[in-house]
Amino acid sequence: MTVLRIKNVSKSFGSLVANQDISLTLDKGEVLALLGENGAGKTTLMNILFGHYVADSGEIEVHGKQLPPGATDAAIAAGVGMVHQHFTLADNLTVLDNIILGTQPLTSWRINTTEAKQRLSRLAEDYGIHVEPDKLVADLSVGERQRVEIMKVLYRDARILILDEPTAVLTPQETDQLFKTLSFMVEHGLSIIFISHKLHEILRISNRVTVLRRGQIVGEIATGDADRDILAEMMVGHKVSRPQVKHLTPGAAVIELKNISVEGKRGHKTLLDNVNLRVNSHEIVGLAGVAGNGQAALGNLLSGLQTPSAGTVCFKGEPLTDFSTRRFVKMGIARIPEDRHAVGVVGDMTIWENIINENLREKPLWRFGFLINDKACRKFAAKLIQGFDIRCKNMGMPTKQLSGGNMQKLILARTLQNNPKFILANQPVRGLDEGAIAAVHERLLAAKRKGSGILLISEDLDELLALADKIVVIYHGMLSQPLPVQGISARDIGTMMAGNLGHAATLDKGRSA
């Protein structure tokens, strides 16, 4: 039985076509995976379905009835529920308040919590989701928050559930838990649209896969007939080659953290707790961890934005005393920031201006001590634009008009151009498409061959396992001991990400025994 029918939906933003003539159906009790790269139009399509956006053309039918465009309340009333990629919870309210928010009649004097609680416990029993209604959302872990989001949707009697990249913030174990819940729901007759770009998860959970590329449906396949390579090729449009990683003999230490602690702002918990870490030249150390466990503090520390409250940082054996971004750049520490739009580039300035922004006070880019040498800067920029294959119409256009991949290439060009000894790569491929990911990875591997030591911070375990020589796991500001990547599994890393950092020691022992 078809519960949802999307008919010929098109949507464009300016000249960008986000969705073009998209039609799909969803059956009762089915998990449909929507696969596509970033920017393929998955989220746009779901936002149209949920009434956040109005489609330029096309219509949507739920249970045989047409949905009015742009009306979120109508979508909810028709039984459509959406769990967003970025949670939409109020931190300062309890779980119960968050769940019943918007369901209470405006005209009543008081909130009927007993009835709501009863319903919650009934739902919890039905679907095997456990939430504590009286806890503050601020005190919940990411996995728990996601359960609240799902509960919120179920509470509104959703029959069609849209999950937008639900596993992005979960550990492998939490993902298992989520998948169990999803199977329960399907058994109860709910239908699920599962948006993701992680192939192995799609293969595990879905019945059917619809692939989007550049706003169009490029294929549909029953999950039983698909495998990783088929899906990857459908998603990207060509065969995908993985980078070849060669493990080199590591050289001398380029950066060493010795008993580093970073205190949070007053009243907050410690961000980094007595951390020791060593990155050698010719080596990529991968840092795994659930978002928000101290990666930001470590990133800031190694970018020169943060002075540690205790401990020493040594660069090429010398202890650092001056923690400033300018000093770090000068010494040859390359930094790829986590958020390229907000921190990496000044979007309103031109491409060439952004390329020179770390090398402003170097000859020949400046003259007489205060003037910028336009000609030399443009020459410098032109060389890097060519060398790093940054695709742009001209170097005088505002940087914000670059695509994510080209913006990241710009940052790589700027930061790798003088053969840095140490590279901090903080989420270097987040949000990029496969082509750009390959390019960025290739650059990092080339830098490693040339002798750089690299700290790769990522939330994507596949990326870490593919690229790194060693893996360390961060949890609540503490680091596990480093483990060679050979013989380690995503499951082991997941155990550590969930807080069992000692697991590293047992693994290590098992190996040597």
Place this chain on the structure above:
Amino acid sequence: MRLELREETNFWLVFLAPIVAIAIALIIASGLIIWTGKPVGEAYFYLLKGAFGSGFAWTETLARATPLILTGLAAAVAFRARFWNIGGEGQLYCGALAATWLGTGMVTLPPVLMIPFLFTAGALAGGLALLLPVYLKTKLKVDEVVTTLLLNFIILLFVNYLLEGPLKDPMSLGWPQAMPIIDQGLLPKLVEKSRLHFGLIVGIASAVMVWVLMRFTIWGYEIRAVGHNPEAAAFAGISINRTVLRVALISGGLAGFAGITEVAGLKGYLTLDLSPGFGYAGIAVAMLANLRPLGVIVSAIFLAGIYVGADTMSRAVNIPNYIADVIVAASVLSVLVSLMLTQYRVRLR
């Protein structure tokens, strides 16, 4: 209705937008003129005539534009770095105070030295007036809009006290005014028997200097980077605090210049009505010019023309000259909207 980002901005659109915007402002203001029952065409004719209709009108307009160019630049430089200096008025008076303190007999130099000396002192005084707000902003994160704005009142009341007390000219027959600037310190007239003085040259030269600063220097680069995206600027190794301090000193200095041109060029002595809000009008000037230094010259002359012309209009057709404020306010609003429309396009659904 929603807004969509334009991918490319059409040159003609950028060129025509402010002109159309000002035409719209005039149409809005004409509503008020009609309300008073006076002929619109005639009113605008006298406004134009009073502002630009004769050699004398031009000298008056340009004399009025002189301090506006400087306070407009002060606002434009600061706003480029997102340092919201609303204290131009106070810094102007600080400059004027410095000129009064040093230029009424304490220091005597030949004019070639005396005039640059006074300008330097005025700029320093204007810049110093921003030190406290900068300190509060960078160390304690106190919003500079509040501190610079409130400092205006403190400075004005302080000037009031000085004019009633220590700085009061004994020859002033009881009026609260300071001793006149000595002859060596007075700015030469540009046109005989007019009020147009050397300050205009200083204003235009300052605009060119600020343009060069913003466009070609490392400081300018840093100011723009900090203004557009302070986080990215800090990440790239630009010191935000240092840049903000620099911007504040430049901005305060330019406003201090305006105090010098008024006290040493136009009036000759300090009174409490030295500036009818030039510091505040400078913000409108900067906004009208889209924070472009050379554009400030044009928008200052436009604003000065409106104010000067409104006096003539008021005398000729008996419309209150407050209409000038309405035209200026409407112009700023419609120019801001039109600037947005050069970047975005409106879509109806």
